Amino acid sequence: MKTFDNDFFAIENFVVSRKVYRYAEHAGGYHICYNVNDAFIPIMGASMVSVLENNQGVPITFHLFTDGYREENAEKIAALARRWRCTCILYKLDMEPFQDFHIKVERFSRITYARLYMPKIVRDYAARYIYLDADTMCVAPLAQLWHTDLAGAAMGAVSERASAVDYRAGFLHLKHGKYFNDGVMLVDILAWEQQHITEKAFSYQCEPRKRFLGQSQDVLNLVFDGANAFLPAGYNVYDGGGYDDGHSIIVHWTGRRKPWQMVMSAFDAQWRRYNALSPWETLTNLFPVKAPENYHDFKYWGYYRKGEGHFWDFLKGMFWYSVLRVRYKINR
Numbered sequence: 001m002k003t004f005d006n007d008f009f010a011i012e013n014f015v016v017s018r019k020v021y022r023y024a025e026h027a028g029g030y031h032i033c034y035n036v037n038d039a040f041i042p043i044m045g046a047s048m049v050s051v052l053e054n055n056q057g058v059p060i061t062f063h064l065f066t067d068g069y070r071e072e073n074a075e076k077i078a079a080l081a082r083r084w085r086c087t088c089i090l091y092k093l094d095m096e097p098f099q100d101f102h103i104k105v106e107r108f109s110r111i112t113y114a115r116l117y118m119p120k121i122v123r124d125y126a127a128r129y130i131y132l133d134a135d136t137m138c139v140a141p142l143a144q145l146w147h148t149d150l151a152g153a154a155m156g157a158v159s160e161r162a163s164a165v166d167y168r169a170g171f172l173h174l175k176h177g178k179y180f181n182d183g184v185m186l187v188d189i190l191a192w193e194q195q196h197i198t199e200k201a202f203s204y205q206c207e208p209r210k211r212f213l214g215q216s217q218d219v220l221n222l223v224f225d226g227a228n229a230f231l232p233a234g235y236n237v238y239d240g241g242g243y244d245d246g247h248s249i250i251v252h253w254t255g256r257r258k259p260w261q262m263v264m265s266a267f268d269a270q271w272r273r274y275n276a277l278s279p280w281e282t283l284t285n286l287f288p289v290k291a292p293e294n295y296h297d298f299k300y301w302g303y304y305r306k307g308e309g310h311f312w313d314f315l316k317g318m319f320w321y322s323v324l325r326v327r328y329k330i331n332r
Contacts, residue, residue: 001203002100009198014117016092019074021081029059030146031122031129035114036066041073042280043260044134045080049274051138052084058143060086063122063129065114067095076279083279091121100205104215112216115182116201119192127190133183135253136236137271145186145235145249154191156229157182158236168221171213176226182217183252184236186229197223241267257300262288264304288320292331295324
């Protein structure tokens with residue numbers, strides 16, 4: 001495993017710049033973290049609005065970790081902070097310290113590994129924080145999650161579904177046979193630091209890519225190996241709320257289907273409402289965009305419409321699925 005010099009984890013080696021947009025009327029409240037590249041900042045914006053709309057009256061500080069951003073997006077983050085009277089801290093990270101982490105899927109960004117380092121920065125502001133993926137949506141107050149007793153664990157997260165746990169824990173040879181999703185995490189910063197979670201996670205740099213099925217999620221599961229706290233499923237409801245039982249707190253679009261691509265459910269429509277409230281462009285398409293790389297979306301959309309009794313839409317979806325799939329294969 002990789003080893004490091006004593007000063008490797010110094011903040012000045014990781015943080016290039018930070019911009020603080022402080023409009024919260026009171027200190028305290030919840031601290032919420034995201035890590036995104038510039039292209040995903042508008043998607044994150046809808047998630048941020050969902051947090052604000054469902055936790056009105058609570059001071060919110062957002063910690064937004066990026067590998068770079070356009071000034072236009074920074075201005076919209078500032079506008080969001082002004083409108084909702086919250087605080088947004090926008091960090092640009094130096095990605096050089098992350099370069100030896102593997103990238104499993106080409107379209108993914110190495111900024112995902114920022115969540116491994118966040119506690120060393122956020123500890124200057126708070127004792128704990130909630131980490132959220134950009135493709136999550138808060139649908140109820142976060143008070144119960146925020147005050148969860150982790151009983152000494154450094155982090156709490158929701159278990160993956162049983163089939164995924166069996167497969168992923170087996171692939172990684174995890175001793176305790178447990179596996180969590182890192183798209184929603186409650187982090188106790190002091191315990192994280194005392195247990196040297198960041199340092200242990202970074203030691204997995206330079207490992208061969210074939211050792212992993214995922215990216216930061218696999219690394220964190222290897223580090224914790226079941227020693228984290230496991231949270232109720234309602235805090236990370238997979239497949240865009242497909243497993244909703246009426247008690248969801250955070251919905252997470254973990255599959256290929258995303259609410260900014262098409263609207264197929266009430267949760268998709270709710271995400272669009274938060275998008276419309278945000279400073280970013282309001283998305284109005286209900287049907288997937290006809291681009292070759294979106295051919296999968298048309299199949300999902302077609303089968304969904306068929307289930308709703310719209311057989312003509314099913315045929316329409318399958319037609320475009322077939323046409324765009326051929327175009328995609330030809331263009332590869």
